[in-house]
Amino acid sequence: MKKILVVAAHSDDPIIGMGGTIKRMREAGFEVWVLSICGxxxxxxxxxxxxLGGNPLNFDFSYSNIDEKVLAENLTDLMKRLNPDIVFTHWIKEILFDHQLVSEITLKLARRKEKEIFAFEIPASSLDFSFDIAVDITEFYEAKKEAIEMMKGAFQTRVFExxxxxxxxxxxxxxxxQVGCKFAEVFKHFGSRFPLSPYSRKLFDISRL
Structure with missing residues (x-):
């Protein structure tokens, strides 16, 4: 069974960026761990x-107050313990500092350990997002919406709505x-050592990862 680790700065990010894909990977038999860096x-x-079928984790840092050294140490320990085959995290060009910091540290550690790496999209903050694979989440779109509704109490009503x-x-x-289905989530593939991606903005069967 392949292990997936999703590393996100804030609790809503993995649901917004890849909630449907998390559900789809779990349905494909993957073991999925979802980490929120901030509490x-x-x-x-x-x-x-x-x-969505995942296993939640939380490092409990404070919003906009992440200790880089401690985060790197904690994430190193977690990767050693879980030994994931594939790591998902934020896009490298983010307007939110927490997102950018988490992306940089996660990419560095995952690359060092030669893990397959994918970046997910956060619509409001991912600048110049360039995707090369897309996952059809039509079957799991309603589950994604239901999952984010479960988190509405964490936000002001106006912000959520x-x-x-x-x-x-x-x-x-x-x-x-864009990719020829009803609903999709898109990702940038970095590979284990940042090679040129073999994909080209197309639908991808996530079970083949």
Missing amino acids: DRIKGFEEAVRF EEILPSVIYTSGFRGI
Whole structure:
């Protein structure tokens, strides 16, 4: 059984960026671990991740106050313990500092350990996101919406209704139109040592990872 580790700065990020893919990977028989680096806005996180079939983890750092050295040490220990085959994390060009920091540290550690690496998209903060694979989540789109609804208590009502929920609804549909399905999530593949990707903006059967 392949092990997947999703490393995200905040609790809502993995659901927004790849909630449907988490569900699809679990249905394919993968063991999926989902890590939130920060413990803020954690309400509903464990419930949402478990609903999608994943195993929730939390390092409990504070929002915008992540100790780089401690994070690197903790993440190194976690990777050693879980020994994941594939690592997902934030895109390298992020306007949010926490996202960018988590991406840089995760990519460095995963590359050092020669893991397959994929970056997911956060619509509101991923600059110049360049994807090369897409996952059809049409079958799991409603599950993704339900999972993010489980976390609505962690946000102000306006923020959830005007920012969080629309990012789930509209981005999945837009990406689906681009690649020829109803709903999709997209990723950038870095490979174990950042080679040129063998993929080219196309639908990919995630069970083949």
